[in-house]
Amino acid sequence: MRTSSEETEIERLRAEVRHLRRLLNGREQNSEALVRTEPNIALQNRELISTREELEQKARLFDTVLSSIVDFAYTFDREGRFTYVNQALLDLWQMRLEEARGKTFFQLPYPHSLAARLHEQIQTVFRTGQMLRDETPYTGAAGTTGYYEYIFSPVFNPDGQVTAVAGSTRDITERVQAQAEKEALFTALQVERERLTTLFMQAPAFIAVVRGPEHIFEMANPLYLQLVGYRELLGRPVRQAFPEIEGQGFFEILDEVYRTGQAFIGKAMPIRFRAGADAPVRERFIDFVYQPLIEADGSVSGIFVHGVDLTERVAAEKALQASEERVRLATEAAELGIWVWEPATDKVIWENDRMYAIYGLSPLDEPLTSTQFVNEIVHPDDARAFASAIAAPVETGEPLYFEGRFRRKDGSRRWIEFRGRLQQTANGEPLCVAGTAADITERKRAEEQERQAARDARVAAEANAKFRTFFDQGSYFAGVMTLDGTLIEVNRLCLDASGYTREEVIGKKFWDCGWWNRSAELRAMIEAGTQEAARGNVFRRESHYFLADGTRRFLDLILAPVKDEAGRVLFIAPTGTDITERNEAERILRERAGEIEGLNRRLTRSMKETHHRVKNNLQVISAMIEMQVLEHQGEGTVPLEEFVRLKAHVHTLAIVHDLLTASIKENEDAQRVSTRAVLEKLLPMLQQTAWKQSVGYSVDEVQLTSKQCIALSLVLNELVSNALKHGNQQADVFFTVEGESATLAVYDDGAGFPEGFDPKMAANTGLELVGSLVRTDLRGTIQYGNQTQGGGQVIVTFPLPTSEE
């Protein structure tokens, strides 16, 4: 940059050059005139030589002068050829003057378009005689581009014709660049101004400028106006514009800033003002700067007010804080751990202590990475599910969800639940996954218990259904009562069979129900039994009970305690079976059994009697045979008639036995036999043994013992046999009963007993037998005698059996 003095000097030199040029031009014209004037040639030559020398000296002087300046100086002829070029330009071209002289711009290192323009401008100056000023960029031989201002000036001859054009060029590169920079700065300034204006007008902050000690509003942006309710501000002092702010300290701060020139920065300061003329005073929060506007002399001319309304943000922050607090309280209450996981680095941040507690770790421990979790913590069977769960947010954007088993630091096995969502960067790249963790062991246990409870409930329901079926369709009475004896359930059969309605029994004390309350004794027994069952003991009785119609029936009643696993009595279950029919059947059975037992006893007795009778009969037969053997022991044989008589005796025994057996069939206790029945069978048999004699008989009826009957029959058999033996044609038998005795009389029509007959001396087994039977078995007497009309007679008298025999 040249100084002003240098500029002044350059301008002075330029004026001198112009003057010299004009002089030079005049001289050259004179010189040519002299040449053309022959007469004075010599003189003139000398003069010319002197002049040329002078001119050349001056030219050298000019050239020296012109070459000492930094501007370019040059001259053209009418064809546009350079006639002079100073050193500065030659240096630019890196040529010598001899090389440059006579060349046009076209022959010099100029772009054609530039050369054409310059050439045309030279011709214009020749043509118009007007000076021409222009600028152009040019790149020199060294390759440096510069900006140049040039002036083509006509050189007039004395006739006013343009004979040459003198040019001078100044390197204005710095100026042009400065100008360009200035213009660029201006443009930038303009843009910045517009941008600031836009910012000012559209700024999200409120901006205002107040001036002077009264803080008079000079400007305010729309947001400021909006903030204050579009009240009138411009030109008004702040105290006048905002009377409601008085006392809140803001005016004093403005005064202080204005006074001290020190800026004031307020952070989240509360301020109470109206948002409109009729609006109520409301509190808002603002961040603001009071920036003093300091003039060049250091004085404060005003204050730049810039701020941001934080009210919504403060409210939002408060809401956020409240929300975060709620979230914190909620997560603490929910015992949720909060975590952030960066999938790209597997970096994990635990946001609260709950995470450490879940794993049984100390807050001084490092959070577990997902890799550690998979390798060391999670149950091997759940590791794959965990890997899938944490991959889901990144791969699909789906929320993370995992629940599985893990091992705490103390070795205990527990359940954990992870929930999380992917957070992305502004351009949609995965940033992190944030979420919660919860120890769900208790929940899982509860769920398992719930499932178990559900299973139990299903089992219980099935059992209950079975129980209901059993309960309602069973063939027994059943109910449920509380420990105090209140009946709370009863089965259908119990009601149907007894004729009571549910309303008549449910809710009542068991012993007050109609089944029992007709009898004080029965009611007391049921109450005592209920209390016994409530104490945990089974009470069982066979008792009667009453139907609704008063019918008395019998019941096998059981009052059983229903206990839980701990043995506590929960309910009492009364059950019962109507045993009325069973009791009746048992009674009948007992009767039948008694009868059978009686029959059995009678049969046994009868068998014994029969046995005894048979044995006695055998004994009788044996005795008779034995006696015959003894009687005829020395003879070697027994007479045939003895066997006939023995046969008759056996028949007699058989008859009595048959009759007695027949009587016993009718009366098991029968021990008596009809004399008529026996004798009317026996006597015809004896008749058959009598070939030519007849046997007459007359028999009274009386019941004798079997022993008497047998003895009587044997006696009769023996006596009739003797009568037939010793009689002629007729034997008669009379059996009469008179009073308490009976008499058997047998008569024959023979010679009769000899005089002095003594049966003991007769040595007759038959008579011995009769005597023994009458005496021993009949406990009677016997008389042997003769009839008055002839013939023997035997009369046997014996007492009838007493009622006890």
Next chain:
Amino acid sequence: MQSYLFADKRPAPVGAILSSSPSQADDVLSLQGKRAVIVEDEGITQLQLTKMLRSQGIEVAGTAGNGKEAVDVVLQERPDLVLMDIRMPIMNGLEAAERILAVYRVCIVMLTAFSDAEYQQRAEALGTCGYVLKPITVETLMPQLKTAFHSFRSNP
């Protein structure tokens, strides 16, 4: 304690009884001259026993048709032997035997149609000496009677 011998209930061969009973009895112990009381309510049996005992030289000191009579006759006659039926009117043979034995030690042989062990045990318990089942023959009665009497004599 008095021994109580009861006969083998197996019946003896009839031929052997008919042919050898007297000599066998003699071999064991002769009851000849002994006095016996027959207690039997069946007249035929009473007569049979009378004949049988007499045929063996045994004196029939008395007879009775029931237990009450038996007690009187036995205690009056003081026989060597008592043949006592069990089943009798007024008083049965067991009771009569008990009463007799209570005051008079005598060889009592029970005669009965009852084969019940109960009667046999009761008779044994009373101190009777033998138990003979009806029907009675001389071949079955006498050996048992002699054995019972021998036993009674050996352990009076």
